[in-house]
Amino acid sequence: MTAEDQTKLKVEDLNLSFGSVQALMDVSFEVNGDEILALIGPNGAGKTSLLNCVSGFYHAQRGRVSFEGHDISRFSPSKRAKLGISRTFQNIELYTGLTALDNLMAARHVYIKYGPVAGSFFFGKARREEVENRKVVEEIIDLLEMEEVRYRVVESLPYGLRKRVDMGRALALHPKLLLLDEPMAGMNVEEKEDMARFILDIHELWKIPIIIVEHDMGVVMDICHRVVVLDFGLKLAEGTPAEIKQNEKVIQAYLGKE
Amino acid sequence: MWRPCGTFDDTYEKDISIVRTPAQWSITVAGLAVLAVLPLFASGYFMTTVNLIAISIISAQGLGILTGLTGQISLGQGAFMGVGAYTLMMLMNYLGFSFWLALPCAMVSAGIIGLIFGLPSLRIKGFYLAMATLSAQFIIPWVITNVRPDLTGGTSTINIQYPSLFGLDLSKQSSMYYVIIFFTIAILYLTRNLARSKIGRAFVAIRDNDLAAEIMGLEVFRYKLLSFTICSMYAGLAGSLWVLWVGAVNVDSFTLHESIWFLGMIIVGGLGSIPGVCFGVIFIRVLELFVQQISPPIAALFPDAIGAAIKSGLSPFTFGLVILLFLIYEPRGLAHRWEIVKHFYRRWPFSY
Ligand SMILES: Nc1ncnc2c1ncn2[C@@H]1O[C@H](COP(=O)(O)OP(=O)(O)OP(=O)(O)O)[C@@H](O)[C@H]1O
Numbered sequence: 001m002t003a004e005d006q007t008k009l010k011v012e013d014l015n016l017s018f019g020s021v022q023a024l025m026d027v028s029f030e031v032n033g034d035e036i037l038a039l040i041g042p043n044g045a046g047k048t049s050l051l052n053c054v055s056g057f058y059h060a061q062r063g064r065v066s067f068e069g070h071d072i073s074r075f076s077p078s079k080r081a082k083l084g085i086s087r088t089f090q091n092i093e094l095y096t097g098l099t100a101l102d103n104l105m106a107a108r109h110v111y112i113k114y115g116p117v118a119g120s121f122f123f124g125k126a127r128r129e130e131v132e133n134r135k136v137v138e139e140i141i142d143l144l145e146m147e148e149v150r151y152r153v154v155e156s157l158p159y160g161l162r163k164r165v166d167m168g169r170a171l172a173l174h175p176k177l178l179l180l181d182e183p184m185a186g187m188n189v190e191e192k193e194d195m196a197r198f199i200l201d202i203h204e205l206w207k208i209p210i211i212i213v214e215h216d217m218g219v220v221m222d223i224c225h226r227v228v229v230l231d232f233g234l235k236l237a238e239g240t241p242a243e244i245k246q247n248e249k250v251i252q253a254y255l256g257k258e
Numbered sequence: 259m260w261r262p263c264g265t266f267d268d269t270y271e272k273d274i275s276i277v278r279t280p281a282q283w284s285i286t287v288a289g290l291a292v293l294a295v296l297p298l299f300a301s302g303y304f305m306t307t308v309n310l311i312a313i314s315i316i317s318a319q320g321l322g323i324l325t326g327l328t329g330q331i332s333l334g335q336g337a338f339m340g341v342g343a344y345t346l347m348m349l350m351n352y353l354g355f356s357f358w359l360a361l362p363c364a365m366v367s368a369g370i371i372g373l374i375f376g377l378p379s380l381r382i383k384g385f386y387l388a389m390a391t392l393s394a395q396f397i398i399p400w401v402i403t404n405v406r407p408d409l410t411g412g413t414s415t416i417n418i419q420y421p422s423l424f425g426l427d428l429s430k431q432s433s434m435y436y437v438i439i440f441f442t443i444a445i446l447y448l449t450r451n452l453a454r455s456k457i458g459r460a461f462v463a464i465r466d467n468d469l470a471a472e473i474m475g476l477e478v479f480r481y482k483l484l485s486f487t488i489c490s491m492y493a494g495l496a497g498s499l500w501v502l503w504v505g506a507v508n509v510d511s512f513t514l515h516e517s518i519w520f521l522g523m524i525i526v527g528g529l530g531s532i533p534g535v536c537f538g539v540i541f542i543r544v545l546e547l548f549v550q551q552i553s554p555p556i557a558a559l560f561p562d563a564i565g566a567a568i569k570s571g572l573s574p575f576t577f578g579l580v581i582l583l584f585l586i587y588e589p590r591g592l593a594h595r596w597e598i599v600k601h602f603y604r605r606w607p608f609s610y
Pocket residue numbers: 018021022023041042043044045046047048049050090
């Protein structure tokens with residue numbers, strides 16, 4: 001096993017329930033090296049819940065989440081972010097009152113060290129750190145082609161651009177693992193192509209593992225290396241896109257006959 | 259965002275600076291010059307009002323950070339001012355501290371008390387948090403009047419010795435003005451910096467989406483407590499200057515009434531805007547004085563019983579009405595009006 005194939009994320013026997021609703025049942029899988037893993041399944045299958053367990057927003061009743069060999073099951077979300085787990089949200093959870101730029105700058109938080117006193121004077125170290133981190137953020141703005149909307153308050157942006165800011169914010173954290181919850185939902189073909197291109201660019205540039213929740217099988221086939229299929233909280237199948245396409249159980253539960 | 263015309267930033271350093279164009283520099287310098295010579299031309303009564311407004315701006319900026327930026331409602335700002343005021347008085351009168359040494363201590367003690375009353379914010383939000391901070395407004399004055407009345411004076415007024423600065427006696431409104439306005443300008447500068455720093459972004463992130471903020475790596479609880487602490491440190495400073503302003507301290511200055519007025523000021527001014535908070539304070543304080551001036555003559559027009567009711571009721575009535583009108587017609591406050599004027603000026607003569 002080479003360094004690139006190392007297990008980055010390991011999810012073991014996750015169980016999560018909300019009252020009588022069993023959202024996840026003994027779900028296990030791994031993310032290795034810098035692969036792009038698709039997480040698919042019908043509505044309510046538990047895809048978002050699974051991402052929530054990884055990013056720490058939900059705590060599973062049973063099971064384990066390990067990141068780079070450490071058990072992080074009991075870590076707070078902010079601590080997981082510091083370890084390098086970053087995500088986007090299905091319903092876009094931005095800081096609506098801040099500009100696109102400041103949304104990204106806010107995500108640099110874990111890298112900025114100065115405290116409230118230095119911040120109040122904004123000299124020396126504080127100013128230097130602001131400028132350094134601004135440069136990092138500008139690179140991401142460049143990458144996602146959002147120069148035009150830098151200074152726009154997020155509230156006033158159309159849906160597609162807000163999705164992009166959400167993505168930018170996740171990237172500004174310079175993650176070691178990126179979780180994308182339906183990054184292309186509600187987009188037209190052109191926007192989807194842009195987004196797919198961005199994801200591939202980032203992957204190319206940073207060589208990080210990515211988990212994508214996505215309904216569009218075309219996109220999944222195009223950009224993902226491996227697929228995990230969920231159905232009613234159960235892991236139904238796992239394999240390469242080509243294998244999944246042929247899998248009888250998956251066809252019955254989700255894909256349907258062509 | 260519209261920026262001053264013709265300003266293009268070639269470095270990020272410039273992009274993050276506050277005062278950027280020559281016009282802005284001239285306005286800033288001219289404004290400071292006017293403030294510097296003001297006492298030479300203004301009456302004592304006028305300066306008393308200016309001082310009150312300047313002190314109120316400090317306290318309101320604190321509340322602006324907590325409520326406007328961080329989105330945590332507090333109904334205890336008046337009480338936190340009281341903590342600062344009484345700390346200052348006791349340190350000066352019983353331990354022989356100078357005013358200048360007692361002042362930072364008063365800020366710290368108000369900050370700590372504010373932090374403690376901010377603890378419920380870790381579990382509760384919005385209306386429930388408002389109720390929890392309201393408890394500060396009942397507990398603190400009760401402690402001041404009842405626990406050690408031999409030290410705090412209970413409900414009676416306790417004087418302090420007016421401090422001096424480089425031999426300059428600060429007992430006159432026109433001379434203490436310089437101390438007060440110095441702190442007010444310093445607070446505005448520091449607040450402006452804080453708001454655009456990492457800390458300010460974290461505060462707004464928590465206000466707008468605390469769940470996402472936590473997932474993006476912000477320790478939400480730390481920042482909420484920090485916000486409460488800063489807010490009440492500002493209150494402690496304002497409370498101390500209040501003691502200087504009056505030359506004495508009395509528990510009646512720090513009532514729920516004051517706390518609600520502060521909330522009113524930042525609502526009228528526009529939540530989350532630093533100039534807005536200043537406008538709000540000036541607007542409400544001037545309105546308060548105006549109503550005080552006109553209510554006796556109006557009351558005189560009516561028979562005694564009704565007249566007395568008007569005298570006491572006109573001020574809260576006007577206040578309530580103003581807040582209501584702002585909430586309905588301009589929820590973004592005076593700050594929004596100000597932005598409109600600024601945009602108009604910047605894009606003139608091309609209005610669209
Ligand atoms: N906070 C919650 N409280 C109660 N039930 C929840 C909660 N979050 C998720 N669920 C339930 O868990 C199940 C899985 O939901 P989840 O959002 O993970 O599905 P999903 O696969 O992301 O679906 P979609 O494709 O619609 O986004 C659903 O039955 C949902 O109702």
